[in-house]
Amino acid sequence: MPFSISDFSSLFSPLVLAPMAEMSDPPLRRLLSRLGGCGLHYTAMITPPASRALRDHRFCLDTRHPLSPPLVCQIAPSRSDEVPNMIDNVLSFCRPFALDINMGCPVWWMRRLGAGAGLLSEPSRAFSVVESARKTWKGPLFVKIRAGTTAIDISWLLDFCQGLVDSGADVITLHGRTVEERLRREARWDLVLAVREALLVPVIGNGDVRSADQAIRRLQETGAGGIMIGRGVLMDPFVFSRASASLQGRPFKEPTYEDEVSIRLELIDDIAATYEPGRAACRIRKLLPYLLCRFPFARRCALEIGRLKTPAAQRVALHGFLEKFSGQATQVLG
Numbered sequence: 001m002p003f004s005i006s007d008f009s010s011l012f013s014p015l016v017l018a019p020m021a022e023m024s025d026p027p028l029r030r031l032l033s034r035l036g037g038c039g040l041h042y043t044a045m046i047t048p049p050a051s052r053a054l055r056d057h058r059f060c061l062d063t064r065h066p067l068s069p070p071l072v073c074q075i076a077p078s079r080s081d082e083v084p085n086m087i088d089n090v091l092s093f094c095r096p097f098a099l100d101i102n103m104g105c106p107v108w109w110m111r112r113l114g115a116g117a118g119l120l121s122e123p124s125r126a127f128s129v130v131e132s133a134r135k136t137w138k139g140p141l142f143v144k145i146r147a148g149t150t151a152i153d154i155s156w157l158l159d160f161c162q163g164l165v166d167s168g169a170d171v172i173t174l175h176g177r178t179v180e181e182r183l184r185r186e187a188r189w190d191l192v193l194a195v196r197e198a199l200l201v202p203v204i205g206n207g208d209v210r211s212a213d214q215a216i217r218r219l220q221e222t223g224a225g226g227i228m229i230g231r232g233v234l235m236d237p238f239v240f241s242r243a244s245a246s247l248q249g250r251p252f253k254e255p256t257y258e259d260e261v262s263i264r265l266e267l268i269d270d271i272a273a274t275y276e277p278g279r280a281a282c283r284i285r286k287l288l289p290y291l292l293c294r295f296p297f298a299r300r301c302a303l304e305i306g307r308l309k310t311p312a313a314q315r316v317a318l319h320g321f322l323e324k325f326s327g328q329a330t331q332v333l334g
Helices: 006-010 026-035 046-057 079-091 109-114 116-121 123-136 154-167 189-198 214-222 232-235 239-248 258-276 279-293 298-306 312-325 326-333
Strands: 016-017 073-074 097-102 141-146 171-175 202-207 224-229
Touching: 016 026, 016 097, 016 239, 026 116, 026 189, 026 232, 026 239, 026 258, 046 079, 073 079, 079 123, 097 116, 109 116, 116 123, 116 141, 123 141, 123 154, 141 154, 154 189, 171 189, 189 202, 189 214, 202 214, 214 224, 214 239, 232 279, 258 279, 258 312, 258 326, 279 298, 279 312, 298 312, 312 326
Parallel strands: 016 224, 073 097, 097 141, 141 171, 171 202, 202 224
Antiparallel strands: none
């Protein structure tokens, strides 16, 4: 039986963590699990070569937190014949709540391989990928897409989404930009509304949600089954818990400056404990511009800390930077 809209809304919060390469990994998921409010966690995108190597990197999918919400594992095949092996490799050690097929990644090398947003230009191949996944995987099947390749064509978009559903997709996630636009313009949420009105399956909206107020407004405006947040949760780790409290009509205790500092250091410490030093330092370097964006001189400090070679040195420098502005808490995060 198809995964219905009522199933979606009754099972979990409509607030969803986006799949982000080298970011939506176990340390971030553990932190968000502790803070609460998120209904679904996505893994980062898994390509066919990565799925074959996953036996050596099981921790990439294992959140290991008692309060973790259901996990959606995102795969990025380019052909239908790749799908069964990818799913078998993932299921050999991980039992996610749902699988998601990435058809939205705009990175050039993914599209050159025919994966990610490369599938948008060949609907028949995209549909065959979904059909193959449906035959192999009996749980909820999600598909994440962009709104087109070079230009918005609402008729094409609705037909494409319906084709995905007819091929076996239970949930569609729409990022309201084209591939060509990357992140250069604001996401179009009117497209999320149009797709939601046209389909009989849940639709998750994605793009430019950076605050709890925005998340709630997008839910109200579109009637979407869920709102996916990516970079916004890196900028404000409390965005899910704050939005969830508002949706449930309960008070939310705003974090103090000390809470904000503690959360960021906790994430850095978990990254350092999870990965070998070189890999951990690279991940911390990638996260810093987002984690510090609400603080004065964030760009300069992120660059300076990012030049450091070890997580221990990065942690010391980050703590010093955050302590420096402790007397300006209102101005920093107000």
